[in-house]
Amino acid sequence: MNTILVALRRDLLLAARRRSEVVTALFFFVVVVSLFPLGIGPEPAMLRRVGPGVLWVAALLATLLGLPRLFASDHADGTLEQMALSPRPFALLVAGKIAAHWLLCGLPLVLLAPLLGLQFDLTAPELQVLMLALLLGTPVLSLIGAIGAALTLGVRGGGTLLALLVLPLYVPTLIFGAGAVEATSAGLGSTAQLSILGALLAVAVFFAPWATTAALRIAIE
Amino acid sequence: MDRSLPSPMLSAHHLRCSRGDRTLFSGLGLSLAAGRWLQVGGANGAGKTTLLRTLVGLNPPDEGEVQWNGQPIRGSGREDFRRACLYLGHQAAVKDELTPVENLRQACAIDDQALDDAQAADALRRIGLRGRNHLPTRVLSAGQKRRVLLARLLVRPAMLWVLDEPFAALDTGAVELMGELIRAHLAQGGLAVLTSHQPAPLPAGERVSLDAEA
Numbered sequence: 064m065n066t067i068l069v070a071l072r073r074d075l076l077l078a079a080r081r082r083s084e085v086v087t088a089l090f091f092f093v094v095v096v097s098l099f100p101l102g103i104g105p106e107p108a109m110l111r112r113v114g115p116g117v118l119w120v121a122a123l124l125a126t127l128l129g130l131p132r133l134f135a136s137d138h139a140d141g142t143l144e145q146m147a148l149s150p151r152p153f154a155l156l157v158a159g160k161i162a163a164h165w166l167l168c169g170l171p172l173v174l175l176a177p178l179l180g181l182q183f184d185l186t187a188p189e190l191q192v193l194m195l196a197l198l199l200g201t202p203v204l205s206l207i208g209a210i211g212a213a214l215t216l217g218v219r220g221g222g223t224l225l226a227l228l229v230l231p232l233y234v235p236t237l238i239f240g241a242g243a244v245e246a247t248s249a250g251l252g253s254t255a256q257l258s259i260l261g262a263l264l265a266v267a268v269f270f271a272p273w274a275t276t277a278a279l280r281i282a283i284e
Numbered sequence: 285m286d287r288s289l290p291s292p293m294l295s296a297h298h299l300r301c302s303r304g305d306r307t308l309f310s311g312l313g314l315s316l317a318a319g320r321w322l323q324v325g326g327a328n329g330a331g332k333t334t335l336l337r338t339l340v341g342l343n344p345p346d347e348g349e350v351q352w353n354g355q356p357i358r359g360s361g362r363e364d365f366r367r368a369c370l371y372l373g374h375q376a377a378v379k380d381e382l383t384p385v386e387n388l389r390q391a392c393a394i395d396d397q398a399l400d401d402a403q404a405a406d407a408l409r410r411i412g413l414r415g416r417n418h419l420p421t422r423v424l425s426a427g428q429k430r431r432v433l434l435a436r437l438l439v440r441p442a443m444l445w446v447l448d449e450p451f452a453a454l455d456t457g458a459v460e461l462m463g464e465l466i467r468a469h470l471a472q473g474g475l476a477v478l479t480s481h482q483p484a485p486l487p488a489g490e491r492v493s494l495d496a497e498a
Contacts, residue, residue: 069393076390080381080420141375142394144342150366151396284343 070159114183169201
């Protein structure tokens with residue numbers, strides 16, 4: 064646990080020194096989500112229909128924006144090698160870095176979502192479910208994304224490749240995340256979708272740091 | 285350090301390493317006793333860095349095995365070896381955004397070693413970076429960044445130092461200082477493996493040359 068905190072604290076300290084990178088992803092999220100009501104037009108029924116999907120797709124893309132940087136600078140300056148040689152378990156250091164990525168790129172999206180949801184005329188219960196679904200879903204995005212980031216480390220044009228690799232893997236999270244809100248609007252209750260998101264999260268927490276570590280070891284060889 | 289243990293020894297047997305389809309070296313064996321140092325020689329591209337990375341366990345060898353205290357470093361002896369070994373590579377492993385003190389403290393945190401601000405500042409003063417503790421490392425010169433990295437030698441107790449070009453980018457004063465550090469380390473029974481193109485200000489040590497294989 065201490066090992067995770069060491070890596071987490073380090074990445075948060077670094078992020079505090081280059082705030083612009085964090086803020087860019089957030090602004091991207093806000094701008095993309097706000098473009099839709101402007102483009103589609105102010106028709107509440109239509110906006111309510113597309114709202115959850117738009118918010119989720121924007122969250123996906125905003126998470127993706129920060130991923131190439133997750134390991135790139137540590138790889139370039141040799142810190143990753145030092146981590147791999149540390150007596151601390153490498154997988155836990157990696158888990159700490161992923162946790163930091165979620166705190167910086169995922170959690171702010173969860174907190175901003177209800178505000179942006181108002182643009183789509185979503186009701187209070189729908190906004191609640193949206194937040195809950197994002198709270199369960201965005202860590203999955205960070206965890207799966209980390210595997211992709213590690214696999215494309217050091218590859219030229221890795222950013223595009225990363226998107227191609229990771230976006231298809233985001234599909235289940237997208238379907239159940241947006242589905243949870245839609246089910247609430249239809250009055251069906253969102254327990255099923257939220258449970259599946261929880262299950263996805265449990266599987267990702269267990270496997271993703273391990274898979275990411277394996278990919279990183281190949282990258283630094 | 286418990287003196288009743290057998291003296292730590294690094295050994296390698298029948299190492300073969302390749303880059304792509306080119307074999308850099310094969311059948312390489314070496315052993316190093318406490319208080320001794322090993323200079324890895326060879327032309328550019330002969331595989332010096334690869335050998336060092338193999339010795340610390342970053343690159344698995346195609347054949348052969350590296351042992352620490354008779355235990356393979358990639359197997360049962362891994363945890364012991366990682367605590368005993370300090371590898372400083374080509375890259376600075378220094379973050380531009382952080383101050384030298386923060387860099388040193390973060391590096392120690394990753395290595396599971398406690399270090400407070402005063403100890404970090406003291407180490408930086410000894411390595412010759414007095415008064416630059418609160419500047420971001422970005423504004424330091426290449427040689428000064430290198431000193432931030434080398435300050436880890438002062439704060440992290442490790443039996444085995446594996447140093448890739450430790451004298452690169454350093455001025456003559458710093459080269460002399462590094463020589464002193466390594467001599468003191470050897471006198472305390474430590475081991476060192478290093479590559480260097482400059483004559484090192486060190487007592488006679490073992491040598492392995494990779495040129496014959498190239």
